[in-house]
Structures are given as C-alpha cells and as structure tokens.
Amino acid sequence: xxxxxxxxxxxxxxxxxxxxxxxxxxxxxxxxxxxxxxxxxxxxxxxxxxxxxxxxxxxxxxxxxxxxxxxxxxxxxxxxxxxxxxxxxxxxxxxxxxxxxxxxxxxxxxxxxxxxxxxxxxxxxxxxxxxxxxxxxxxxxxxxxxxxxxxxxxxxxxxxxxxxxxxxxxxxxxxxxxxxxxxxxxxxxxxxxxxxxxxxxxxxxxxxxxxxxxxxxxxxxxxxxxxxxxxxxxxxxxxxxxxxxxxxxxxxxxxxxxxxxxxxxxxxxxxxxxxxxxxxxxxxxxxxxxxxxxxxxxxxxxxxxxxxxxxxxxxxxxxxxxxxxxxxxxxxxxxxxxxxxxxxxxxxxxxxxxxxxxxxxxxxxxxxxxxxxxxxxxxxxxxxxxxxxxxxxx
Amino acid sequence: xxxxxxxxxxxxxxxxxxxxxxxxxxxxxxxxxxxxxxxxxxxxxxxxxxxxxxxxxxxxxxxxxxxxxxxxxxxxxxxxxxxxxxxxxxxxxxxxxxxxxxxxxxxxxxxxxxxxxxxxxxxxxxxxxxxxxxxxxxxxxxxxxxxxxxxxxxxxxxxxxxxxxxxxxxxxxxxxxxxxxxxxxxxxxxxxxxxxxxxxxxxxxxxxxxxxxxxxxxxxxxxxxxxxxxxxxxxxxxxxxxxxxxxxxxxxxxxxxxxxxxxxxxxxxxxxxxxxxxxxxxxxxxxxxxxxxxxxxxxxxxxxxxxxxxxxxxxxxxxxxxxxxxxxxxxxxxxxxxxxxxxxxxxxxxxxxxxxxxxxxxxxxxxxxxxxxxxxxxxxxxxxxxxxxxxxxx
Numbered sequence: 004x005x006x007x008x009x010x011x012x013x014x015x016x017x018x019x020x021x022x023x024x025x026x027x028x029x030x031x032x033x034x035x036x037x038x039x040x041x042x043x044x045x046x047x048x049x050x051x052x053x054x055x056x057x058x059x060x061x062x063x064x065x066x067x068x069x070x071x072x073x074x075x076x077x078x079x080x081x082x083x084x085x086x087x088x089x090x091x092x093x094x095x096x097x098x099x100x101x102x103x104x105x106x107x108x109x110x111x112x113x114x115x116x117x118x119x120x121x122x123x124x125x126x127x128x129x130x131x132x133x134x135x136x137x138x139x140x141x142x143x144x145x146x147x148x149x150x151x152x153x154x155x156x157x158x159x160x161x162x163x164x165x166x167x168x169x170x171x172x173x174x175x176x177x178x179x180x181x182x183x184x185x186x187x188x189x190x191x192x193x194x195x196x197x198x199x200x201x202x203x204x205x206x207x208x209x210x211x212x213x214x215x216x217x218x219x220x221x222x223x224x225x226x227x228x229x230x231x232x233x234x235x236x237x238x239x240x241x242x243x244x245x246x247x248x249x250x251x252x253x254x255x256x257x258x259x260x261x262x263x264x265x266x267x268x269x270x271x272x273x274x275x276x277x278x279x280x281x282x283x284x285x286x287x288x289x290x291x292x293x294x295x296x297x298x299x300x301x302x303x304x305x306x307x308x309x310x311x312x313x314x315x316x317x318x319x320x321x322x323x324x325x326x327x328x329x330x331x332x333x334x335x336x337x338x339x340x341x342x343x344x345x346x347x348x349x350x351x352x353x354x355x356x357x358x359x360x361x362x363x364x365x366x367x368x369x370x371x372x373x374x375x376x377x378x379x380x381x382x383x384x385x386x387x388x389x390x391x392x393x394x395x396x397x
Numbered sequence: 398x399x400x401x402x403x404x405x406x407x408x409x410x411x412x413x414x415x416x417x418x419x420x421x422x423x424x425x426x427x428x429x430x431x432x433x434x435x436x437x438x439x440x441x442x443x444x445x446x447x448x449x450x451x452x453x454x455x456x457x458x459x460x461x462x463x464x465x466x467x468x469x470x471x472x473x474x475x476x477x478x479x480x481x482x483x484x485x486x487x488x489x490x491x492x493x494x495x496x497x498x499x500x501x502x503x504x505x506x507x508x509x510x511x512x513x514x515x516x517x518x519x520x521x522x523x524x525x526x527x528x529x530x531x532x533x534x535x536x537x538x539x540x541x542x543x544x545x546x547x548x549x550x551x552x553x554x555x556x557x558x559x560x561x562x563x564x565x566x567x568x569x570x571x572x573x574x575x576x577x578x579x580x581x582x583x584x585x586x587x588x589x590x591x592x593x594x595x596x597x598x599x600x601x602x603x604x605x606x607x608x609x610x611x612x613x614x615x616x617x618x619x620x621x622x623x624x625x626x627x628x629x630x631x632x633x634x635x636x637x638x639x640x641x642x643x644x645x646x647x648x649x650x651x652x653x654x655x656x657x658x659x660x661x662x663x664x665x666x667x668x669x670x671x672x673x674x675x676x677x678x679x680x681x682x683x684x685x686x687x688x689x690x691x692x693x694x695x696x697x698x699x700x701x702x703x704x705x706x707x708x709x710x711x712x713x714x715x716x717x718x719x720x721x722x723x724x725x726x727x728x729x730x731x732x733x734x735x736x737x738x739x740x741x742x743x744x745x746x747x748x749x750x751x752x753x754x755x756x757x758x759x760x761x762x763x764x765x766x767x768x769x770x771x772x773x774x775x776x777x778x779x780x781x782x783x784x785x786x787x788x789x790x791x
Contacts, residue, residue: 029649030649031649032649124652127649128648128649128650185639186639187630187633187634188630188633188634188636188637188638188639188656188658189625189630189633189634189658191639191656191658191659192621192625192633192656192658192659192661192662193625195621195655195656195658195659195662195663196618196621196622196625196662198652199614199617199618199621199663200594200618202652203598203614203615203617203618204597205599220593220597221597223593223597224590224593224594224597224618227586227589227590227593228590228622231583231586231587231590236581236582236583236720239581239582239583239586240581240582240583242582243582244582245579245580245582245585245689251692254522254683254687255423255424255425255426255521255522256522258518258592258596258679258683261589262582262585262586262589262686264582264583264585264586264589265585265586265589267586268586268589268590269589269593285652289648289652292656293648295639298645326630
C-alpha cells in the first residue's frame with residue numbers, strides 16, 4: 004500500500020508511515036515521519052482474521068518471543084510459541100515496539116530528518132492513545148480489519164484499555180493483565196522521582212546526550228526504584244535476606260561494600276542502561292501518568308460504554324505497583340458501565356512481575372478466555388474440522 | 398567533670414568529650430574529639446532519677462519540642478511539654494543530635510582538627526551502637542546512673558533497642574515505636590538506592606562539597622524516595638489524588654508540568670536540602686543497614702536475654718517501611734527471649750509517619766506504660782504525697 008514503506012531486517016519488520024499522511028497526536032500536534040518496528044509470529048490466515056496483538060510494558064520491545072530455536076528468548080517466551088498460551092500454530096501474533104520507544108520504532112533517539120540529529124526532548128509528548136493509534140497502522144498495512152484479541156500487561160494493559168475504547172469494533176477480546184484504569188497518586192509520584200533522577204543527571208544534558216556519555220546514573224537509579232515496585236517485600240527477603248556481598252569488615256571502610264540486594268539492584272540498573280534509552284523512559288512514564296480515559300471522553304461512563312469486546316481483567320494479589328484494590332475498582336467500574344467482563348485474581352508471591360514469570364498461573368484463564376471468544380477464526384476452524392471429520396482433507 | 402567540656406548556646410547544650418579519652422567505635426577504630434549537641438526540658442530532680450532520653454529518627458535533631466511559647470516547635474511538639482505524654486513538669490527530658498549528625502553533634506560536616514577541613518567521607522563509618530555509646534556520655538556528665546526510660550521511633554527505635562542491650566541496667570523502660578529488630582531486604586535496598594542517588598550527584602564530589610554547591614539533586618531524590626515509604630498509598634490518594642498543579646495543556650509542552658504529588662515530593666526534597674547534610678544521610682542509612690544485634694552478640698538469644706527493662710513495642714498497622722509483620726516478628730523474638738514486653742498495634746491510616754503525627758493514638762499506651770514503671774522517682778513521689786496527706790508540707 005502506497006501510504007507505507009515496509010522493510011524487513013532479520014526478524015524485525017519496519018513500517019514507515021508516509022510523510023504526506025500527517026499523524027495527529029492527542030496533543031493536537033502533527034508528527035512524522037513515524038516508523039513502527041514490529042515482529043510477527045505464526046501465519047496470517049487467508050481470511051486475515053487470526054491476529055493477536057501483544058502490547059509491551061515500560062521497557063519491553065517487539066521481541067516477545069524467539070522465532071526459532073536459534074533465536075534469543077523474548078520477554079514473554081513462555082507465553083508465545085507453538086502450543087503455548089498464544090499458540091503461533093493458530094494465531095498470527097504481532098508485537099510492536101511502541102511509538103516513543105528505542106528498539107526500532109520512532110522515539111526520542113531517532114533522527115529528526117529536519118535537523119539530522121536525534122529528536123531528544125524535541126520529540127513530542129505522546130500519550131497511550133498516540134501509541135495505540137500508531138500500532139493501528141500495522142493492521143492497515145496488513146489489511147486486517149478485525150482481530151481476535153489485544154493483550155497486554157502493565158503499561159501494555161493500559162494500551163489494551165485504550166484499544167478497547169478507541170477501536171471498539173476492531174477486536175473480540177481484550178486481555179488486560181495488572182493494569183488499573185489509571186495510575187495511583189503513588190505511582191505518579193514514583194514516575195516523577197524516576198524522571199527527576201534522569202533529568203538531574205548532568206549527562207542527560209537536556210536530552211541531548213546521543214553520541215556522548217549517557218545519563219547512566221540517573222537511569223540506573225530510576226530502574227532500581229522501579230525494580231522495588233515490581234517485586235514483593237517477602238520475595239526479596241526470601242531471595243536476598245540480609246546476606247552481604249562484602250565482608251562485614253569492608254562495611255567499616257567504604258560505602259562501596261554491599262548487601263546482596265544492593266548488588267542485585269545495581270546490576271539491574273546497569274543492565275537497563277545497556278538496552279534502554281533514558282529519554283524513552285521519560286516519555287513513557289509521562290504517558291502512563293497522563294493515561295485517563297476521562298480526559299478524552301469526559302467520564303468513565305462515556306469512555307467505557309464504548310467497549311464492545313469481551314474483557315478479561317487479571318489482577319495480581321501481591322502487586323505493590325498496581326494494587327489489587329485498584330484492580331477491583333477497575334473491575335467495578337468496568338462492570339458498572341456494561342462491559343462484558345471476566346475478572347480473575349492471581350494468587351502470587353511475585354508482585355507485579357507475576358505476569359511475566361508465572362506462566363502456569365495464567366494458562367487457564369487466558370486459554371479459556373480465548374477459546375470462548377466468538378470470533379471468525381473459530382467459526383472457520385469448525386468448518387475445517389467438519390471437513391476433516393468427513394474425510395475431505397485428502 | 399574534667400573529661401568533658403560543656404557549653405551552652407541558647408537552648409542548645411554541647412558536650413565535648415576530652416581528646417585524651419579515646420572513643421572506641423564498633424569498627425575497632427578510635428575517633429575524637431566528639432561533641433554531642435543536646436537539648437533538655439524540665440528539671441533534673443535532686444535524686445537525678447527523673448530523666449527520659451528521647452532518640453531521634455533519620456533526619457531529626459535535638460529540638461524535640463519548643464522550650465517556651467516564643468520558641469519554634471520541635472519535631473515531637475505534641476508529645477513533649479508540660480502535661481503532655483512526656484511531661485516536662487515531671488521528667489527531665491534529654492534529646493541529643495546523634496553522632497554523625499549535622500545539627501550540632503560531630504559528623505561528616507564537622508571540622509577535622511587534624512586538617513582544619515570538614516571530615517567528609519573521612520568521617521568513620523559508625524553504627525547504632527556508636528551512636529548510643531556517645532549518647533551515654535551525656536549521663537556521665539550529669540552524673541545520672543539510672544533513668545526511667547529511653548524512647549525512640551524508627552531509627553530512634555533502633556537506638557532504644559541498642560540501649561536496652563548495651564546498658565541493660567541503666568533504664569527501667571524502653572519505648573520502641575515502629576522499629577523492627579533489623580532492616581528488611583527492601584529497606585536495605587531503598588537505603589542503597591538513596592545513597593547511590595547522593596553519591597552519583599557530581600556535586601557530591603566524593604563527599605567534599607562543603608562551601609561548594611551541595612549535592613542537592615541527589616539528596617532530593619533520596620528524600621522523595623523516603624517520603625513515599627513514610628506514608629500510605631491510600632493517604633496519598635486522598636491528599637493529592639490525580640490533581641495537577643499545571644494545566645493539562647502544559648503537560649504536552651514540557652516535563653516540568655506537575656501533578657500535585659510531584660510538586661509535594663519536590664518540595665519535600667528541597668526542604669530537606671536546606672536543613673540536612675547529604676553525608677550524614679549516607680552515614681545514618683548505612684548505620685541502619687548494619688544494625689543487627691546478632692553481629693555483636695552472636696544470636697538474638699544472647700543479645701536480647703540481656704534486657705532488664707520493661708519494653709513497650711508499638712507497631713503501626715499501615716507502616717510500609719517497617720511492616721507490621723516485621724514488628725510482630727520482633728514481638729515474638731523479644732518474648733521468646735524473656736523480655737518483659739508490652740506490644741501494641743496502632744490502627745492508623747498514616748503509615749510510618751503515624752508516630753510523629755497521631756499523638757492521640759499514642760497517649761494511652763505510652764502514659765500507662767510510663768506510670769506502671771517501677772522506678773525510683775515514683776517511690777519518691779509516693780513518699781512526698783504521703784507527707785502532703787499528713788499535713789507536713791507547710
């Protein structure tokens with residue numbers, strides 16, 4: 004299609020929207036050109052109706068799973084693949100790096116064609132709605148006008164919510180793991196502290212650090228703060244206790260002496276710096292802060308009554324970032340506004356990270372939800388099965 | 398007494414230990430000279446047995462309350478004064494700025510007489526035991542060999558625990574508000590992140606920033622992180638919700654636009670920078686990390702079986718820093734080791750800060766505990782009352 008430029012490089016696919024086609028942001032600004040990087044798994048069927056969109060969380064990317072045995076594992080490796088929950092023998096899985104990101108899609112680290120330099124903080128403020136609108140273009144490119152489901156956890160869950168309201172007729176089901184209707188005061192505050200940590204790193208240099216020293220310390224502190232919100236107090240006690248990496252004597256000579264939890268956190272900070280852009284961290288945390296469907300629609304009623312899809316909301320009992328009380332509130336408000344809702348609470352010791360690591364706990368509820376969706380692919384499959392049973396396949 | 402130099406300046410009193418008297422730290426190093434700044438309230442009685450020591454928390458100081466109506470309020474204003482819980486008509490209250498501090502006592506910002514420059518990180522690593530041993534000198538100066546009670550919350554509670562074990566015959570009662578037997582993995586991790594934030598601020602300059610630009614950003618981030626641990630999610634939701642300081646439009650032009658929680662946190666960060674030394678923050682958080690009576694005594698049994706004092710342990714139901722489960726564990730271990738323990742759980746919405754702000758909830762349990770202590774001052778008072786009732790007072 005002429006409005007897109009398409010490129011494939013290894014397992015990554017890149018879709019660039021035509022510059023002539025202005026991309027209108029929620030802020031009212033237009034922005035472009037935009038490239039969205041995505042990866043696909045499985046085959047799009049002839050009726051183009053077996054696609055599931057997986058949306059990623061704050062520091063995720065399009066590599067949701069390995070493409071074959073030689074490929075590196077993805078961030079949801081246990082969930083996506085042949086015969087897994089998101090069965091690539093059945094579904095055509097799409098996972099895109101989101102707008103504003105740093106793993107192939109246009110973001111603050113991308114080159115601004117007007118200046119030939121990275122955008123930095125000249126990249127526009129974006130919202131979850133903008134992220135979703137950009138994702139939507141992938142389906143225009145594939146000429147897909149309806150999909151079985153949009154799935155996401157955490158910031159991906161916010162995207163799934165936005166999808167359900169922005170494009171209510173586009174999907175049969177929404178699977179939102181661990182995301183509330185908006186961020187709590189505390190979560191907004193945490194995001195503020197993390198951004199301050201990055202922006203106060205002198206290397207941040209007003210966002211203009213590409214090719215120079217990175218704001219590594221600021222981003223590390225942000226990541227360390229975040230890590231504590233993804234796990235539970237009890238789990239950390241169990242994993243690290245009060246064990247030290249250094250000898251007790253070393254604690255009396257230097258602040259460099261560390262407990263095991265200290266080393267673990269520092270390591271997680273360093274690891275993120277290797278793979279993630281500090282400016283993207285700023286834009287994404289701000290997008291999360293601003294996410295509130297009432298801003299666009301005026302009320303939850305006006306927003307949520309738009310939803311046509313069957314909706315699976317999954318809460319994690321021990322989540323300290325997006326607390327179970329917030330998820331129950333989301334459940335109540337979704338139900339109140341007529342959403343066809345299935346609500347599940349996962350009993351977990353892992354906290355927010357549960358949806359990334361405890362695949363067994365999610366298998367039943369997601370698989371059942373998918374199998375109960377009344378979407379076109381099922382109807383077609385039934386007829387295939389019928390043909391098979393009557394011996395017509397040979 | 399010749400081993401001390403004493404000075405009074407307004408309401409602050411300063412005790413400097415003689416340089417000839419080596420002050421042995423838990424690390425094995427000797428350190429000096431040491432000055433401890435303290436404030437006193439009420440009158441020491443003739444028998445020198447009506448003193449209560451109040452120990453302060455992480456960023457506290459000796460100014461626990463105002464000295465008169467013209468004085469500025471102290472950090473525990475509602476708790477300390479005439480006819481208050483700690484009744485200055487009855488008790489001689491002592492509150493000292495602790496060793497390592499920045500409000501009068503010797504700490505990293507003090508001048509090292511050997512170099513005529515501030516110690517900075519040449520200040521030795523200190524422990525809660527060192528802090529307590531330095532406090533103990535105040536009583537040598539006053540020639541006080543026994544006191545009714547040592548009282549403290551949070552880091553002050555750790556000091557009260559150390560007092561009960563280091564000087565078991567010195568007091569009749571210990572009042573520990575909201576402090577566990579040691580810091581959880583999570584609390585150690587939080588302290589690590591806060592120190593990194595300070596030490597990665599280029600203005601920190603390896604601790605040598607006095608007279609130069611302060612590591613204000615690093616300390617601000619640390620304080621903002623800490624603030625979130627002192628309150629509850631629900632309270633913050635109630636106080637700030639998702640209200641914004643800036644217009645929504647401003648959020649689309651700059652990261653400077655703020656939610657109310659953002660402004661609140663930033664303000665708290667700035668306020669601490671005005672009054673607190675970043676190096677003291679490093680030394681105190683490390684002292685808290687290292688606090689574990691098993692290090693010195695080998696086991697809880699050996700440490701806690703030393704305690705003679707009656708012990709009041711107060712836990713806060715909603716405390717997210719020092720969780721109720723940790724306080725219950727402390728209760729069990731103290732009881733198991735024969736401590737004469739009274740344990741109270743305060744039902745609060747305030748979180749860790751409760752012990753600073755909800756005086757009404759602490760009045761009964763502390764007052765009753767104090768009145769039931771069988772200390773010398775009570776015996777004497779009884780005899781006074783007896784004399785009064787027989788008409789001998791005229």
